Amino acid sequence: MNQPKRGRGRPKGSNCFVRVSLRDLNQYLREDASVAVSKKFLEEIGLTVQETSPIIVAQPDNGVATPDFKMTEFED
Amino acid sequence: MFEGLIGQTKVKNKLNFYAQGKKARGFLPAILLNGAKGLGKTEFAKRFAKGLKHPMMEVNCSTIKNEESFFEGLFMNFILDKEVTVLFDECHELPKKLMASFLTVFNPEGAKRKTLEWRENRLEFNFEKQTYLFATTEAHELFAPFKDRLNKVDFGEYTIQELIDILKSKLDWVKFDDQVLEPIGSTLRGNARSAVSRATEIELYCETKNKSRFDMDDWRELSNTLDILPFGLTSTEKEVLEILADRGECSLQMLSAATGLSRPAIQQETEVHLLKEGLMKIDGKREITVKGRKTLDEISLGF
Numbered sequence: 001m002n003q004p005k006r007g008r009g010r011p012k013g014s015n016c017f018v019r020v021s022l023r024d025l026n027q028y029l030r031e032d033a034s035v036a037v038s039k040k041f042l043e044e045i046g047l048t049v050q051e052t053s054p055i056i057v058a059q060p061d062n063g064v065a066t067p068d069f070k071m072t073e074f075e076d
Numbered sequence: 077m078f079e080g081l082i083g084q085t086k087v088k089n090k091l092n093f094y095a096q097g098k099k100a101r102g103f104l105p106a107i108l109l110n111g112a113k114g115l116g117k118t119e120f121a122k123r124f125a126k127g128l129k130h131p132m133m134e135v136n137c138s139t140i141k142n143e144e145s146f147f148e149g150l151f152m153n154f155i156l157d158k159e160v161t162v163l164f165d166e167c168h169e170l171p172k173k174l175m176a177s178f179l180t181v182f183n184p185e186g187a188k189r190k191t192l193e194w195r196e197n198r199l200e201f202n203f204e205k206q207t208y209l210f211a212t213t214e215a216h217e218l219f220a221p222f223k224d225r226l227n228k229v230d231f232g233e234y235t236i237q238e239l240i241d242i243l244k245s246k247l248d249w250v251k252f253d254d255q256v257l258e259p260i261g262s263t264l265r266g267n268a269r270s271a272v273s274r275a276t277e278i279e280l281y282c283e284t285k286n287k288s289r290f291d292m293d294d295w296r297e298l299s300n301t302l303d304i305l306p307f308g309l310t311s312t313e314k315e316v317l318e319i320l321a322d323r324g325e326c327s328l329q330m331l332s333a334a335t336g337l338s339r340p341a342i343q344q345e346t347e348v349h350l351l352k353e354g355l356m357k358i359d360g361k362r363e364i365t366v367k368g369r370k371t372l373d374e375i376s377l378g379f
Contacts, residue, residue, distance in 0.1 A: 064144055064145055064148040064149045065139075065141055065145050065149060066145070066149035066150060066153075067135055067136065067137075067139040067140040067141075067145055067146065067149060067150055068135070068136040068139040069133055069134060069135040069136065069150065069154070070133070070134045071131055071132070071133050071134075071154075072122060072125070072131060072132045072133075072134065073131045074125070074126040074129070074131065074132075
């Protein structure tokens with residue numbers, strides 16, 4: 001008989017959201033940037049969701065980060 | 077090669093030996109410079125590189141994120157085919173995978189060149205052109221097989237006389253009273269960098285006071301102003317001594333509760349110097365020594 005899985009799923013108290021001010025977000029995003037928010041959040045502030053817009057996620061920079069280094073040349 | 081550098085005779089002997097080996101054979105094994113902070117690892121590395129007549133590249137290993145970051149970001153652009161001495165500073169921070177790749181490169185079989193296959197690249201480590209130095213304060217954190225491939229050069233603590241000589245060499249225009257140098261040297265914790273910092277403080281003091289002579293009264297005034305304690309104690313170490321003096325025998329747990337520091341922080345950061353200077357002892361429980369009490373009295377009297 002299958003046993004119910006234990007110890008899986010979201011632990012109590014953890015969540016996926018963080019609070020951030022709109023002012024801070026505006027520093028990084030364009031005015032027409034598409035932002036993912038939860039439907040519940042929209043309902044809480046009295047907005048209705050019609051259709052989720054495609055979300056553009058910034059791609060991670062694939063350039064190779066050069067480590068910090070210092071070059072010292074010696075005079076003869 | 078090391079003119080003007082005071083102390084570390086064994087280090088000088090070993091590095092001179094390797095430098096001569098480089099001249100005779102044309103290439104060197106990788107060297108590990110091991111020792112606490114402020115003992116001169118970087119300065120000795122610079123002099124060594126200068127003696128080899130190659131520029132020195134000093135790499136901060138905590139900024140090497142992965143193999144790609146090293147091989148593509150650094151090696152291919154700045155090391156491959158170049159004549160250079162590379163110093164990997166704080167090498168215990170090297171990524172594990174890179175350290176594993178280095179096992180092949182720094183195999184101590186005496187080859188002049190070593191080629192490493194990495195992705196589609198063949199990377200040649202040419203030991204006739206490049207010399208590799210690794211420096212660390214935490215040799216025990218290095219991957220053991222990697223550490224075995226390096227020729228270890230250990231830096232020791234400086235004696236008080238050596239520290240005094242370092243201090244005086246930075247302040248040749250200041251005349252010190254005979255009895256003042258010993259107390260100054262005793263606050264430097266065996267550390268050359270501390271001696272250089274102390275020289276700067278004394279220089280500032282003398283310039284501010286328009287003096288070219290430094291005596292015990294000046295030292296007392298400077299110590300009180302900058303909160304310099306006997307044996308170079310930190311305020312945390314002094315606090316631990318005070319707790320031990322006040323409460324008698326203490327457990328580590330009790331010290332942790334009284335200072336708000338974690339047990340490892342007390343053991344690794346605070347107790348070591350107090351034990352070394354004989355200011356406290358551990359005999360099951362922690363206890364202040366007679367020397368420790370005397371030191372606290374000195375502090376309360378204004379050092």
